[in-house]
Amino acid sequence: MIRAMTEPIENRFGLASGVWCKATQMFSFPTPEHPDNGAVSRRYPGNEMKGIFLSTKVVPRHVPLALRGGGTFVVWLKGDIMQTRIVLVGSGHLAHALFLGWQRDGAVHRTIHVLARSTRLFAELWTPEEQTHITFDPDILQTADIVVFTVKPKDMSDALSAMSPYLNRQALVLSPVAGYSLEQIRRRLPHQGLVRFMPNICSAIGASVTLFTPDGLTAAQKTMVESLIAELGPMLEVEESLINPMTALLGSGPAYVYLFMEAVIQAGEQLGVDRELTRLLVGRMIEGSARLAEHEGATPLSQLIRQVVSPGGTTEAMLNVLKKAEWGNTLTGALLEAGERAIELGQYSA
Ligand SMILES: NC(=O)C1=CN([C@@H]2O[C@H](COP(=O)(O)OP(=O)(O)OC[C@H]3O[C@@H](n4cnc5c(N)ncnc54)[C@H](OP(=O)(O)O)[C@@H]3O)[C@@H](O)[C@H]2O)C=CC1
Ligand SMILES: O=C(O)[C@@H]1CCC=N1
Structure with missing residues (x-):
């Protein structure tokens, strides 16, 4: 399943999608709304452009311009991604991660605004430059194409009710809010295209694993x-x-991985290894272990564990302690608790 997800996007959707962003950075045309477009026409090394995609909103005079460079290219001329206006409601931790994720590669083809309620987390999370994207004015929602509610579950109902009068009918609403169902959102926003999604903070560097469920989207919107x-x-x-x-x-995932890393780093310190070095190397080791587990997808993890253990060796010494402490059961129980909490969060916020 993961393998299918990580295939080049062109293979899954045909020619058009997935390369839009890069394509728009190659070909961004001046428009009345975006007079600066066209300034960016750099080629992305290694980004193969394989054909022409014309959106339903093609501006015909731009086609020859797109082709002038010779060869064939993927072109997203107008609309959706290229001129997308995103508003993140909430200025907290996930909002910041999504902001960074969607701002990577100098995304000139969209604007991102953050609609805040207070300055509580500004100093902790947002640089002064990033703060220029933050507003307290809900009017910003009126021209938004995508509105992402990054508020806590307990605040979601109020936020939806407060923001709904400002939303235009075409705006798509995305919600990463734990436990809060599409049905709950739909009750407050009967007419919008909705997407419930679950990213994690690794979004900031394009390394989240994100699940999503759309509701009421056209094929193009999806x-x-x-x-x-x-x-x-x-x-x-x-x-x-x-x-x-x-x-x-997955959403909570980075927390248990970092807790695990923190424990390993502490052990390293007591064994005389520098914290920063352990953090770097253990991170790579976790990445390598995950890649091997994916590569050896048919091999039970218990068998991979056995490949590491030498009788009477270091791994066995470690595993004996962890088994005695029922460490695996503890983690399983913790995740069950988290899963139940997700359901409760939705119920409390009805
Ligand atoms: N953090 C994570 O890793 C992940 C979080 N999520 C989900 O994302 C959501 C946000 O989580 P997280 O970022 O950690 O939470 P934070 O507490 O860091 O951020 C929530 C933000 O929402 C703001 N807020 C609340 N109501 C409003 C409103 N009416 N208008 C504008 N802003 C508002 C809060 O304002 P103020 O600063 O004034 O309190 C705060 O800035 C949650 O529902 C969570 O379940 C999902 C996946 C991962
Ligand atoms: O802790 C939470 O409830 C949210 C959802 C996933 C990560 N953070």
């Missing part, structure tokens, strides 16, 4: 949202019933 989510890392469309359990495993 493809556009997929392109946007794909910028955050591998993604997968799922039934909504998978989002709550996966919130525990």
